[in-house]
Amino acid sequence: MDKQLETPKWLAHYALFTACFTFFLIIAGGMVTSTDSGLAVPDWPLAYGMWFPPMVGGIFYEHGHRMVAGVTGILILLLNLFLWKNESRLWVRRLGQIMLLGVVIQALLGGLTVILLLPPQISIAHAMLGQAIFCLTVAVAHALGKSWQGNTNSLQTISESVWRMCLSVPILVSVQLFLGAYYRHTGAALMPHVIGAFAVLIGICFQNYYVLRFAADMKPLLRMSMRLLLFVCLQIGLGLVAWMKPEWPSMVTAHVGLGALILAQSVLAAWTAGRCPRKTVSSPASSVA
Amino acid sequence: MKSFTVSKLMLVVAFAAVALPGSVFADSSVAGSVSFTGEAPAAKPVKMNADPACKSAHSGPVMDNSVVVNSNNTLKNVFVYVKEGVTGEYPAPAEVVKLDQKGCWYEPHVFGIQVGQQLEISNSDATLHNVNAKAKANRPFNIAQPVQNMKSKKKFSKPEVMVSVKCNVHPWMQSYAGVVEHPFFAVTDATGAFSIEGLPAGDYVLEAWHEELGTQTQNITVAEGAAATADFSFSAQ
The missing domain is CATH 1.20.120 (Four Helix Bundle (Hemerythrin (Met), subunit A))
Incomplete structure (x- = not known):
């Protein structure tokens, strides 16, 4: 059914790590809402005009979430590069690209939630897209895995x-x-x-x-x-x-x-x-x- | 000569009382208190561990102030205002209403402000705060105050009782603003009393708002130049 896999083992492991890290991002995002910290940092993309504000109170959750999201974005970007170089199946590479596009949209939605003071429609879209991106990371890891x-x-x-x-x-x-x-x-x-x-x-x-x-x-x-x-x-x-x-x-x-x-x-x-x-x-x- | 001066003075006073529109001589007031019945909820200490700067600002425990029952079984921080019956226009006073963040605590916890009146929000703390006003009728705002002694100015353009003001960095910080179109409002003090001055004679609906215990209204009639009384009573939930 599928072409014989030639995916390097390290890439499969990397994809799995990316999926796990994306799950961690969902947990970090969940903590933002659960602690009502979504507006603890009123500006975006900076935080109180800084890249690294003091991580106190609600800032720990909100800015922490942004940092984890930033790392996830980099991981997904690298995953795309690795897929481009090492993955022969076009549809797997396409999944990676959709994931990357999703991450960009997700970052913008995250910024909008802050700037527009958590409008429910955008917050819900942010939450749902986060789940979809996680599914995509799991799907790619699954496709590359044993x-x-x-x-x-x-x-x-x-x-x-x-x-x-x-x-x-x-x-x-x-x-x-x-x-x-x-x-x-x-x-x-x-x-x-x-x-x-x-x-x-x-x-x-x-x-x-x-x-x-x-x-x-x-x-x-x-x-x-x-x-x-x-x-x-x-x-x-x-x-x-x-x-x-x-x-x-x-x-x-x-x-x-x-x-x-x-x-x-x-x-x-x-x-x-x-x-x-x-x-x-x-x-x-x-x-x- | 002396009797002539006194009679002239009386004439001027009488003329002023008749001629001045909305004259101070015709205004009345309403005063009263807000009592609490039942068992007062035990005040819980607020945990400020999330920010060492907040914790170190207090030598002892800080108690939650959502329901403050005074020693005479009255309630503090009840916003009492004339909800219906006020006619005429009352321009916003020049006096600035101040809301301070000190020791990671809002001061005052409940306050009234007129539509268009200046609100000055200051940060007296050596830590950062965000000021998140969750207004519905008014435009909500969320501003950053990262620097000590920083001040921000805001105005509300529409009446709204109440606007929640919250710090999401320190989630225990909560204040409420009662925004009304006129100056006939008050907040109960440490004796549970309130007093609204300068109210023209008439029939009014008075409302008492408490953040946990809800609202109560009562109809009052204020006679010309008289002091009316209105007492409220909230019970434990």
Whole structure:
């Protein structure tokens, strides 16, 4: 299906490191909102007219987030250069370029949130784009990593229904992330986010059911689906704690971080399912055993 | 000769009382207090560990001032103002309202200001602050005050009760501004009392606002040259 990989090992490791660092950026960004530090630095791109203001109080979170974002931007820029030199698959290089474009837009959105005093629309867009960029870094790391080759070798024919189920989960998770960001940045009612959480849980339960029933031998997909179920159960627990203890910024931020991991995992699962050859009939008898 | 001078003086006073529009002789006042019933919430110490400059500015613990119950069971920092009934125009006074950041603490915690009146925000601290006014009717602002003794001037163009003023560097710093179109407002003091002077005779709606305990209104009638009384009572939530 895919051309034999010639990606150097160090590049795969570098891409993985970039993905991990982007996750750290999401945590740093989450802490900014959780501690209400978004406006602790009123100017942008400088901070109180300086590059390095005293890292006290809310400045620690806001300027810290900017610094982590700056490093992430450099990492992604370098990743693009490395991909350009070392990666033969055009679509992987394209993913890197989209990621880089996303980072530029994300930086501008971050600046606008500061200059326009946190308008909810821009703050929500900033939060959502951050999640999307993280997914892209995970996707590139996955494409360059050993797991890609491993999955390629174990790809089996799956039914159309398994693929559709796997595809619906990241869509559900994205809607749920939007509802969470909307609640967080506008102070709107929590109920849509709660309903969304159960919709995601049901979606992931169905995904697990379909994978177990119709594609149980597709081990990478099974592992991803089960991991998703574990994550979403943990996430509901974390969400409950975050709701009961909003004064614990680390808990609320952990909820944001786990949300990002769920999205990334669901995208990888859908991608893996999407790479499998598909049958249109979906019954236990006709499915791949 | 002496009786002639006194009668002339009386004539001038009488003329002034009749002739001056909105004359001081016709104005009244309303005064009262804001009491608190129930168990007063225990004041919590504010943790200022996030900035050593803030911590070192205080020799003892600084207590949270969101609900301050005075020793006579009254409430401090209640903004009382005439919400309805004021007619006529009241130009903004030249007097500047001052909001200081001292010891990483806003002084005053609650204050009133007229539309168009100058607000001077100063930083008396040896650390930096941002001043984030989360206005809704007015234009919000977020300004940097990185240097000690720095001063910034702002005005509000529309009435708004209340405008939250916050420092996001030091999240415990919170102040509230009551922006009204007239000068008929007051903030309760350490005895829970307030007094609004110079109010023309008439019927008014008076509102008392507290940041945690909400708002209360009452109708009052102020007679010509008289001092009306209005007392409010908030209870523990």
